[in-house]
Amino acid sequence: MSSLEDEIKQLEDELIKTPYNKATSKHIGRVKAKIAKLKDEAVNRAMKAGGGGEGYQVKKSGDATAVLVGFPSTGKSTLLNKLTGTESAVGAYAFTTLTVVPGALEYKGAKIQLLDIPGLIAGAAMGKGRGKEVIAVVRNADIIIILVDVFNEAHFDVLLRELYDAGIRINVPKPDITIKKSAHGGIRLNAVGTLDLDIEEVRSILAESKMMNADILIRGNATQDDLIDAVQGNRVYIPAFIAVNKVDLVDKERYLEIEHDIGERFGSPPIMISAYGGYHLEELKDAIYDCLGFIRLYLKPHGGEADMEEPLIIRKGSTVEDVCNKLHREFVQKFRYARIWGKSVKHPGQRVGLTHRLLDSDLLSIIVEH
Structure with a gap:
């Protein structure tokens, strides 16, 4: 020491x-x-x-990024493969994943980048194992999925402590x-x-x-x-939830005991899954989507009809400027004003600026200079 x-x-x-x-x-x-x-x-x-390490620089993509955090051999790679179809190496031994493996999950119209990272160990925040590289990836994520299995479920507090020591605050507002x-x-x-x-x-x-x-x-x-x-001044505030893997390997009594224990200690019930067997994976996708706080936005071209078939998926709290940046960077440079129909305005077609915050199901028309 x-x-x-x-x-x-x-x-x-x-x-x-x-x-x-x-x-x-x-x-x-x-x-x-x-x-x-x-x-x-x-x-x-x-x-x-020792620097960053090859394979740890991951460019963010999609509508949001979720990262799988857990001990070695909790099934992160198997879960990533099942959710995204990505080929991440799987083996019945520790540290199968040696770099960050990205996958893409498309769900309810949202494109979610899912990252499988090497397993955290005690002392990771202080640089043990591949802690320094892994922590840097976690700090940049939009949500954290804390993955434990039925044989080490009581040790999730070690993971929480490592994240806390690395300046990551879970499920608390700034x-x-x-x-x-x-x-x-x-x-x-x-x-x-x-x-x-x-x-x-x-x-x-x-x-x-x-x-x-x-x-x-x-x-x-x-x-x-x-x-x-x-x-x-260097803390990050990230939402997270716990998923318990390999629940098909224990009886119903132990299943309920684990579910109750984690729910009591963490403050919210875990998602009980089997990555290998596919159990509750749809519920897990729902939890990821909900935790990311997505809202739907419908776009209406100036002088045209609104597209009510394919909404734009954005994060809760997004502004008109955020949408402009997502569509094309020139939208901000040439922006004149926007009109909105929906819950975020007092009357239909209200004229707003770049800083206006949008709500779910708003209809937006952006007017730019030609």
Whole structure:
């Protein structure tokens, strides 16, 4: 174990031994901030050591990218083959997949890029195994499918910890925290809504990053961990769900026990599948589609009839500008205005600009300069 990992372990032990109360909150905040800095340092060191590795640079394609994350030999390659028809090597031994293997899943009109990556192991975030390359691919995905099997289902918390240590936040919204450094004036905290953090906790966390003068604005509540993440500034927030593979190898009692246990610990029930037997793969496709938050958009050429047969598939929260970029980059350069019929506007045919956010089943007409 490196001295950096030793130091992290000592600080984590100290946190476990320190009861949280008003008197200790300032100290706990500072220790947490120090751990976060050291972990980032360890991850960055691992990322720089040895470069990227052949086969790990995957260009994103389609409407969204989903990545399969799991231990070696949980059936990721078999699942990718069944869902996409991609020929990813399959074997009954660890580390069959040595590079990232992309496949394409077409479902409900959406084109989803599905990535099979080498199995994660404990310590991956710190660069063990092929951790540094794998983590870089995961951070760039739109959703994460955490794949475990019926023989290691209880270890999904190890995967979650590796993702957390690599700055990946699962199924949580990004906290609305703005930090503006200043030359003087100390730490000034402003909050919109109820905030459990007090100014002393904030000062102790920022002091660990040698930030003594700053304006902090927090909208909504936030924890010490949220503030530390905002200070570090390199976190990614990605939706995820758990799929349990090889369920055809256990009896009904064990099946239900695994389903209940993961549902309780993860906060939502897993998708129970058999990649080899094809069990519940349609339900898995539904879960992928729903997790990606797709909406349908119908396009109407200026002065023409709307195409109601083949909707354009876009992500929830997309703007008119996002659609223009998806159709052709010149649409943004020559954009004049757009008209919309649907739930995102107050009246049919309303005129909107590039920043307008679209809703499911909107009908859109884009008017450009000729």
